[in-house]
Amino acid sequence: MNLEKTLAQHKAAILQAWFDQVVETYPSDTAKMLKRRKDPFANPVGSTTRKGLEGLLEELTGRMEPQNIISHLDPIIRIRSVQSFSASQATGFVFLLKAVIRRRLQDKAPQCLHGEAMTALEDRIDRMALAAFDIFMQCREKIYALKAEDQRRQTAAALRRANLITEVGDKVPDPKNNNT
Amino acid sequence: MSDELITADEMLTQIDHKPPGKGWMDTPVNIRKGMYCYASNPKSVEYLGLPNARPWNPMEDDWKLPDNWQEIVHNAFKDRLERFRSFKVFMDICVRCGACADKCHFFLGTGDPKNMPVLRAELLRSVYRNDFTKLGKIMGKLNGARPLTIDVLKEWWYYLYQCTECRRCSLFCPYGIDTAEITIMGREIMNLLGLNIDWIATPIANCYRTGNHLGIQPHAFKDMIDFFVEDIEEVTGLALEPSFNQKDADILFITPSGDVFADPGTYSCMGYLMLFHYLKEKYGLKVTWSTYASEGGNFGFFTSHEMMKRLNSKMYAEARRLGVKWILGGECGHMWRVIHQYMDTMNGPADFLEEPVNPITGTKFENACNTKMVHISEFTADLIKHGKLDLDPSRNDHLSVTFHDSCNPSRGMGMLDEPRYVIQNVCKNFHDMPANTIREQTFCCGSGSGLNAGENMEQRMAGGLPRANAVKHVHEKYGVNMLSCVCAVDRAALPALMEYFVPEVEVCGVTELVANALILPGEKERETDLRMEPLPGREEES
Ligand code: SF4
Ligand code: SF4
Numbered sequence: 001m002n003l004e005k006t007l008a009q010h011k012a013a014i015l016q017a018w019f020d021q022v023v024e025t026y027p028s029d030t031a032k033m034l035k036r037r038k039d040p041f042a043n044p045v046g047s048t049t050r051k052g053l054e055g056l057l058e059e060l061t062g063r064m065e066p067q068n069i070i071s072h073l074d075p076i077i078r079i080r081s082v083q084s085f086s087a088s089q090a091t092g093f094v095f096l097l098k099a100v101i102r103r104r105l106q107d108k109a110p111q112c113l114h115g116e117a118m119t120a121l122e123d124r125i126d127r128m129a130l131a132a133f134d135i136f137m138q139c140r141e142k143i144y145a146l147k148a149e150d151q152r153r154q155t156a157a158a159l160r161r162a163n164l165i166t167e168v169g170d171k172v173p174d175p176k177n178n179n180t
Numbered sequence: 181m182s183d184e185l186i187t188a189d190e191m192l193t194q195i196d197h198k199p200p201g202k203g204w205m206d207t208p209v210n211i212r213k214g215m216y217c218y219a220s221n222p223k224s225v226e227y228l229g230l231p232n233a234r235p236w237n238p239m240e241d242d243w244k245l246p247d248n249w250q251e252i253v254h255n256a257f258k259d260r261l262e263r264f265r266s267f268k269v270f271m272d273i274c275v276r277c278g279a280c281a282d283k284c285h286f287f288l289g290t291g292d293p294k295n296m297p298v299l300r301a302e303l304l305r306s307v308y309r310n311d312f313t314k315l316g317k318i319m320g321k322l323n324g325a326r327p328l329t330i331d332v333l334k335e336w337w338y339y340l341y342q343c344t345e346c347r348r349c350s351l352f353c354p355y356g357i358d359t360a361e362i363t364i365m366g367r368e369i370m371n372l373l374g375l376n377i378d379w380i381a382t383p384i385a386n387c388y389r390t391g392n393h394l395g396i397q398p399h400a401f402k403d404m405i406d407f408f409v410e411d412i413e414e415v416t417g418l419a420l421e422p423s424f425n426q427k428d429a430d431i432l433f434i435t436p437s438g439d440v441f442a443d444p445g446t447y448s449c450m451g452y453l454m455l456f457h458y459l460k461e462k463y464g465l466k467v468t469w470s471t472y473a474s475e476g477g478n479f480g481f482f483t484s485h486e487m488m489k490r491l492n493s494k495m496y497a498e499a500r501r502l503g504v505k506w507i508l509g510g511e512c513g514h515m516w517r518v519i520h521q522y523m524d525t526m527n528g529p530a531d532f533l534e535e536p537v538n539p540i541t542g543t544k545f546e547n548a549c550n551t552k553m554v555h556i557s558e559f560t561a562d563l564i565k566h567g568k569l570d571l572d573p574s575r576n577d578h579l580s581v582t583f584h585d586s587c588n589p590s591r592g593m594g595m596l597d598e599p600r601y602v603i604q605n606v607c608k609n610f611h612d613m614p615a616n617t618i619r620e621q622t623f624c625c626g627s628g629s630g631l632n633a634g635e636n637m638e639q640r641m642a643g644g645l646p647r648a649n650a651v652k653h654v655h656e657k658y659g660v661n662m663l664s665c666v667c668a669v670d671r672a673a674l675p676a677l678m679e680y681f682v683p684e685v686e687v688c689g690v691t692e693l694v695a696n697a698l699i700l701p702g703e704k705e706r707e708t709d710l711r712m713e714p715l716p717g718r719e720e721e722s
Contacts (some may be wrong), residue, residue: 029293030291039616082638143637
């Protein structure tokens, strides 16, 4: 059986193993809850993670549509970028998939482990990881922008509309004129 | 820490390794940037007469505590155990069943086990066992007891300021243990060591001095309202004449200053002005604003019982001075928790005021017979119920609205249906979020109890995740594009949360929606809503 078919056959098990490893990047008490609770609103991190990984796996064995990959990565990384992870920890979950797949193949279809198809698959995972890093950077930039602007923006906008703030106009002050 | 660079070696060892599975007491506190608010400005602390004002920085080793800090904490703990029976009971009766563990938005969002309510309470409880129980003294750690060291104190500070005192956890506890009350006590005790945050201390100092959190003086307050009057004239063609500090008024209106000075609360503020104008024209009702008691919010609540009492008393002093019949309160969160849960025992009874009756409908607000203060949503719902408002809901047709129950009016005072009733009468498109994220079970905005600063943005986004997740769901399912609420902190906090997680959704107050739909006597054909955006279908006609 070729790699593609083998992956399709073991998709559910691969997803489960990948999901388990990703949530185990959280402290063990947290990971237990993330795995256990099925309600997406009582467990937003667990459900967002599972949904995203499922979509990514779909793309990996499918068309590798960049827009789709981004839309599956984004919700997971958006969350991880405000949690206590370093950049590598926040995005590194993508690489975990390599080991998960290898382990599965080792057990079930070792003949698939070598050869071009496998190299191509790992390349695809690498591409996803690079996209993950870009998204992480965008999220962090957004956080910094919100930090810098949030408070000021709201009150300043209201005061400016009310003409209670005088802003620097077009006229450049004359440095020779001390009164400006 | 997401904003610290690590080496490639570290990266390789970290990526595929689980975090160490140590017990919570053996996991030392790791104070991270983005997860805490700046320490308070010593000037504000001094102004309020709070002890141990000094500059200090949570990231430095030395917090410059007074020498006898352990003694101060021990005595303050003891004093509160004696004064507040609930506190003592909460320290004793937890069976660590874990029912509350995954109910806190901060735990769900940060994934940090110390944000489980049961562990948050254990921070204090472990010291309680050590200092005040025999078993704890003898058995120590085996009995979950530990002495108060500097590291434990730092842990208190870090995690008690990762609790928004929202009370969601208490809903699920079979014993009714209210972790919010434990946080309140812990913060009160830390205040005695000067361990406050600036986002709380400075607004209180301002409120004490000028009557509102922002430190806006009476003339600027009036200037701002005058400006709203101009904008309203542009939208409706009517020149309103709001009343300030008027002695023979029927009702004193008090709202958080955020409504007057921060978008998008300002649009709800315009809404209040329009509603009062309508009621004056149609029914002769006289509502007045105070430029002195110009703040409904009460950040004292996040500091100590005494501070909360001081700030709350100002509203009643002003009502007495003006001789109004009762007080109408705007869309605020914790103002209502303070009124509903504490006001009567602290500053009551307000027997110089009348039991509130809506003079237009005759409805007696029996729920407010002690506090003499009625919520604007209760008041508006009553007017609508009796057919007293002329409304054109089609002016809100461009909006698909959902409603965020703010923790304080919902869990704190039980107001669940009135805002929904109002919204559904002024908007055609309304969709509630899933049942386990609204009403009593609502998820906090993640920025309550004084945590709505800029420097702790990671904390706010993580804490707000469960709320944002539910908004995202109704956005994707029903096309919801407006998140309404009745709380000024929400109106300040949720726009950033939406921008990060669901940028297609904007935030508004309920009274903004009311005013968009309200047909004022003699007004011109409206072409825009209060945000000066063209009304649907009207832009071509004009
Ligand atoms: S009161 Fe709210 S923020 Fe505090 S522990 Fe309970 S659920 Fe969490
Ligand atoms: S639900 Fe109540 S009794 Fe159970 S662990 Fe939480 S606080 Fe303790």
